[in-house]
Amino acid sequence: MKISVIIPVYNAEKYISQAVESALQFEEVYEIILIEDKSPDNALQVCQKLAEKYNQIKLYQHSDKGNHGAGASRNLGLEKVTGDFVAFLDADDYYLPNRFDAERELFKNPEVDGVYGANGVQYYSEKAREQYYPIYKDKLDTVYKKTNPEDVYLGLINLRGTFGLIHLDALTIRKTALSKMSKMFETSLRLHQDSEIIVRLAFYLRLFTGINEQPIALRGIHEDNRITKVDSGKTNPATTRVLLWRELSKWAENEEGVPEDVKLHIQRMLRSFEIAIAPGFKKWGMIGKYLITDYRSIRSGLYNINFRSTII
Known part of the structure; x- marks a missing residue:
């Protein structure tokens, strides 16, 4: 397997090194594509140092060096991938050692377009825990039961009742399968563009359940998460x-x-x-x-x- 890991980077100087190194632990990770999205902090300088240190890292910015959001950054990353499989990782999250255990076996079947697993939660500070634990607790982001690939998208849109969800950190896609998609990430959405594309991926592609009873990646919760600012009540x-x-x-x-x-x-x-x-x-x-x-x-x-x- 040759896996390309796409990491959009924005305001993540404290976390990006951990994310990168968590992906580098796997021999299957052929390249790590960092898309720096005009961060207000020193994330670009940290990314440059990482690119100098590790041959697998490829660093890009948008052509105008501007800020375009996570969706556009992931789209740029998809244009740059050269591996046979694509995985995603947020810059403030990280992979666990079992991240690709299920993928190694399941992708031997050419009918498998993608594999998804469970994503856990990591609180980066006591303040973050106090503020966001009532929302996220210690639960897993996952599809809670093994599901036929044909039915995954129905669960994701809540047509089949309580189902769970798929987090991008825990999703791996066969690159050739992406040709079934008419478009990639919807750039008009600054939030939930990952949720939107996962529904469409599940409609077009055959996505199989991997490890869903324990986390294969951890989502970092801190005060500056874009999504936590919404879920904490500052935005409806x-x-x-x-x-x-x-x-x-x-x-x-x-x-x-x-x-x-x-x-x-x-x-x-x-x-x-x-x-x-x-x-x-x-x-x-x-x-x-x-x-x-x-x-x-x-x-x-x-x-x-x-x-x-x-x-x-």
Whole structure:
């Protein structure tokens, strides 16, 4: 196996060395592609030193040296990969020693397009633990049971009830399988672009369950995470999820082969989050309308908003 690991780097000078070295422990890691995204800290200088130290590291920036977000950075990384398999890692996360144990076996089957496992949580400070433990606890980000590849995307959009999720840190894709995708990461989404592409990957590709009962990578939780700032209540999480489901709705409507029940479910999920961010009077009007026309979907959507704040 020749695995290319793509790491978008933004404001991660404290963590990027750990991320890189966690990937270098595997002989299958053929190259590590760092995309430095105009960090406000000294991350670029740290990346330059790492590139000088390790031959496997390739360092890039966007052509205008500007900040374009994690999605655009991962897209640039995908343009640069030369390995046979693609894995992802956030700059403040790291791989565990069992990261590719399942992949070594499963990818022997040419019908396997991708393998996913479980992602755990690492709190980088007591302050981060105190602030975010009520949200993330010590749970795993994973699909909670082995699932047929044909059904994975249905679970990810909550059409099959409680299912879990796939984190990019724990996903490995066969490079040739990416040709089935009409586009890569949606760059208009500053948050949840990873969740959006994982749904589409699961629709087009045959993704198999790897190690899902224990973590194969750890997600670093600290005060400066982009996503934790949303989930901690500083931003209404429903607002960012409206954008996510809006993009999924556009994809479902325009992509040939998406079943009608899937299109309808995605539209319903979008409506429920739109209700969540609507101002008071308008909100009750929207709820009244959908109670009459679409009661079950609204009930499901409100359940997800109120009790499952970690929906991808």
